Amino acid sequence: MRLSSFLAVFRPALPLILGLSLGCSLSLLMVSWTQGDTDDSCRDELGNGRLFPGRGDAQRDPRDGAGGEDYEPHIVPYHKDPNKPHKKVLRTRYIHTELGIRERLLVGVLTSRATLNTLAVAVNRTVAHHFHRTxxxxxxxxxxxxxxxTVVAHGDDRPVWLMYETVRHLHQHYGSDYDWxxxxxxxxxxxxxxxxxxxxHLSAGQDLYMGRAEEFIGGEEKARYCHGGYGYLLxxxxxxxxQPHLDTCRNDILSVRPDEWLGRCIIDYLxxxxxxxxxxxxxxxxxxxxNADPEREDSVQFKNAFTVHPISEPNLMYRLHKRFSQIELEWTYLQIQQLQSSHRQRVNLLRPLSAVEIIPMPYVTEATRVQVILPxxxxxxxxxxxxLDMYVMNTLDTHDNVLLTFLFIYDPFDAQRVSQTDVFAGIKAMIGEVExxxxxxxxxxxxVKTEVPSQVKLMDIISKKHPVDTLFFLASVWTRSTLTS
Structure with missing residues (x-):
């Protein structure tokens, strides 16, 4: 009875006890197997490198040192060849030029001697300042x-000749600076x-001729040219x-309208x-x-237009500009009302991240002379x-675009005796030897004579003797590394 009651108590724990006993027994057996005599031979094989196929003693990398490391750094010292001339690398003045970043749009307005002071002035006063370049x-x-x-005169009033010279001028002077x-x-x-x-929103890498498509005189072919009155994008x-075909087009294509001549040239050769x-x-x-009244134009086509044509007089140009400014203002107020009515908490007060504006900033290059001032x-x-020895070695020998100017600071006592004993006579002699x-x-x-020299006072004296765009570098007799090229 006692045995049966004892087994009844421990019966639920019997599988656990049996599992622990079996696990401990197997662990002891594994330890005895892994700690046998084969351990030393494995270590010998590993030390000799024969555990890896193809890596025996005869095939070991000769670069392996005593520690057997395969990837030790190999330092190649730099030696400047004195027999080779110093090659100076000239960089561009602006970073956007060096990176190949171009502006988006350049606008060219075709005008004439008769309308330059009327319609052209109206274009300049209304929209020209909104473009990057006009x-x-x-x-x-x-x-x-x-x-x-900015007026460019080609010297000939013939319309086709004006178009030919304009396209050639744009490519020659600004073809690498603008996308459109x-x-x-x-x-x-x-x-x-x-x-x-x-x-x-247009891809700048594609050939595109975009504007109001017009049929050629006769209208027999499907090709179209862009009407010049409404403007067109190239x-x-x-x-x-x-560009290589412009001269041929000028000689072979006969047309009275310059926009039709350009369209024919693009179609025939491109x-x-x-x-x-x-x-x-x-x-x-x-x-x-x-006789249209811009204030009464209310169609969707008018409100969404990029260009409007024809404008007969400057006053009409100003009235159109006023009307479109009102339309833009109405759209802005409508957007504000929509934001207020929808109870939006976020208001976009910043430009979108995609509208990146490149601001040209001048920076120091080898093409800009540096005026080194040494008080x-x-x-x-x-x-x-x-x-002076370091300056000669690092700038004069390498022909760097640097000019050194000494600023001798005399105290009042030495300044009075300069005609008899010049304290800087030795330095001036060294300068003469270099020259x-x-x-x-x-x-x-x-x-300079002063009792208490200060950088502000010294630079004020120096700056008056140079142009306003001069780049100064204020050095000291301890300056070394900044003079190396």
């Missing part, structure tokens, strides 16, 4: 050029913000491909026709009727010789 191309320049306008080129007439009103937004790649829709983006335009007091004389050794080098010096 040029006015004319055949003959007026006697009085309007203020604030907009050509329009001076009787065209342009919505600058909408056109800039349009080119911002991509940079198209302009580059068209096989491209004018399009109004590209990449789901539409070039929107509006034809203004005769020297009587206590610094013993260290000037070492500084004799390098015949084309001049090292100027300036003498």
């Amino acid at each position: 040029f006015f191309f004319t055949g003959l320049r007026s006697p009085k050029v309007p203020h604030g306008m 080129f907009l050509l329009a007439q001076d009787d065209t009103y342009m919505q600058a913000d909408r056109l800039s937004e349009l080119v911002g 991509s940079r790649s198209l302009l580059a491909r068209l 096989g491209l026709s004018c399009v109004e829709v590209h990449q789901e983006m539409t070039y929107r335009y509006f034809e203004l009727g005769k 020297v007091t009587a206590q610094d004389q013993d260290f000037v010789g070492n500084f 004799k050794r390098y015949g084309d080098v001049k090292i100027p010096w300036i003498s």
Whole structure:
């Protein structure tokens, strides 16, 4: 009875006890197997490198040292060959030029001597300042050029010749600086913000000829040219491909209209026709009727237009600009009301991240001369010789674009005795020796008398003797590494 009751109590724990006993027994057996005599032989094989196929003693890497490490660093010292001339690397002045970053849009307005001071001025006053760059191309320049306008005169009033010279000028001078080129007439009103937004959504790497598509005279072919009155876009790649054929087009294609001549040239030699829709983006335009009143125009086509044509007088251009400004203001108020009505908590007060604006900033390059200013007091004389040797070795021998100017600081007592005993006579003699050794080098010096020298006062004296855009580097007799090229 006692045994049966004892087993009844421990029966639920019997599987656990049996499992623990079996596990401990197997663990003891495994320990005895792994700690046998084979352990030493394995270590010997591992030490001899024979556990890895193909890595015996005869095939070991000769680069392996005593520690057997395969990937030790190999330092190659740099030795400057004195027999080879020093090669100076000239970098661009602006970082966006070095990185190949281009502006998006350049606008060219075709005008004439008769309308340069009327319609062209109206274009300049209304929308030109909204574009990054706007040029006015004319055949003959007026006697009085309007203020604030960049006018390019080609010397010939023939319309086709003006178009030929304009396209050639844009490619030659700005073909590598802009992604898109907009050509329009001076009787065209342009919505600058909408056109800039349009080119911002187009791929700049494609050949594109975009505007209001028109049929050629006769209308027998499917190809179309872009009407010049409503403006048209030319991509940079198209302009580059068209440039070699401009002379041939000028001699072979006969046309009275310059926009038709350009369209024929693009179609014949590049096989491209004018399009109004590209990449789901539409070039929107509006034809203004005769005696039309901009204040009464309320159609969707008018409100969404990028360009409006024809504009007969400057006053109409200003009225159109006023009307479109009102439309933009109404749209802005409508968006504000929609935000308020929907109780949105976030209001976008910043530009979107995709609208990156590149601001050209000048920076120091080898093409900009650096004026090194070295103030020297009587206590610094013993260290000037070492500084001058370093300057000769690191700038004069390498022909760097650096000019050194000594600023000798006299105290009142030494300044009175300078005609008898010059405390800086030894330094001036060293400067003379350097100038004799390098015949084309001049090292100027300036003498200053002051009891308490300060950097602000010294630079004020120096800056008056140089142009305002001079780049100064204020050094000391202890300056070393900053002079190395």
